[in-house]
Amino acid sequence: xxxxxxxxxxxxxxxxxxxxxxxxxxxxxxxxxxxxxxxxxxxxxxxxxxxxxxxxxxxxxxxxxxxxxxxxxxxxxxxxxxxxxxxxxxxxxxxxxxxxxxxxxxxxxxxxxxxxxx
Amino acid sequence: xxxxxxxxxxxxxxxxxxxxxxxxxxxxxxxxxxxxxxxxxxxxxxxxxxxxxxxxxxxxxxxxxxxxxxxxxxxxxxxxxxxxxxxxxxxxxxxxxxxxxxxxxxxxxxxx
Numbered sequence: 001x002x003x004x005x006x007x008x009x010x011x012x013x014x015x016x017x018x019x020x021x022x023x024x025x026x027x028x029x030x031x032x033x034x035x036x037x038x039x040x041x042x043x044x045x046x047x048x049x050x051x052x053x054x055x056x057x058x059x060x061x062x063x064x065x066x067x068x069x070x071x072x073x074x075x076x077x078x079x080x081x082x083x084x085x086x087x088x089x090x091x092x093x094x095x096x097x098x099x100x101x102x103x104x105x106x107x108x109x110x111x112x113x114x115x116x117x118x
Numbered sequence: 119x120x121x122x123x124x125x126x127x128x129x130x131x132x133x134x135x136x137x138x139x140x141x142x143x144x145x146x147x148x149x150x151x152x153x154x155x156x157x158x159x160x161x162x163x164x165x166x167x168x169x170x171x172x173x174x175x176x177x178x179x180x181x182x183x184x185x186x187x188x189x190x191x192x193x194x195x196x197x198x199x200x201x202x203x204x205x206x207x208x209x210x211x212x213x214x215x216x217x218x219x220x221x222x223x224x225x226x227x228x229x230x
């Protein structure tokens with residue numbers, strides 16, 4: 001149980017284009033999903049918290065107009081990197097948290113997406 | 119301590135060795151301490167969640183302890199096996215909103 005998928009697992013895009021990353025909870029309903037970013041040799045850093053049906057809460061220093069988050073259903077959240085630039089190249093990983101049963105209050109992670117912007 | 123810090127950054131041991139890692143975290147606003155095991159190309163896997171000072175958790179050959187007063191947690195692996203090779207992450211959850219603050223991880227390599 002508690003499987004979270006992420007798609008794509010890696011993507012290469014040209015500078016100036018937009019990229020959408022999907023995060024799905026496969027066997028539980030996730031009222032809250034989190035998006036993290038990890039640069040080489042650094043910690044996973046929280047970018048934003050999204051709750052189903054409401055606007056995401058962004059961490060300080062994360063541009064909400066650049067990193068668009070949509071959490072339209074209890075099993076799907078998407079992160080769109082708009083007008084991507086080489087400095088956005090990073091590893092993006094999501095987690096999903098349920099609020100009932102055995103999934104309550106534990107974050108379950110997807111496998112991550114490696115984004116390279118050329 | 120202002121950040122979550124893990125040591126060592128990497129560790130190379132022989133099969134059968136026992137090993138341990140350290141996670142240091144700010145003790146103010148503490149709510150919970152999480153340990154994850156992260157193998158390459160896979161999702162981080164939750165190992166333990168600890169909330170109370172003095173907590174000890176065990177899962178097979180892996181165990182963890184928690185000291186919230188001094189702000190540290192230890193993860194122990196007894197009789198390391200090659201399949202234990204992974205990056206071990208700790209993360210503190212605060213009581214201000216529940217977000218996780220991660221350490222940089224300890225990369226463990228177990229040679230057969």
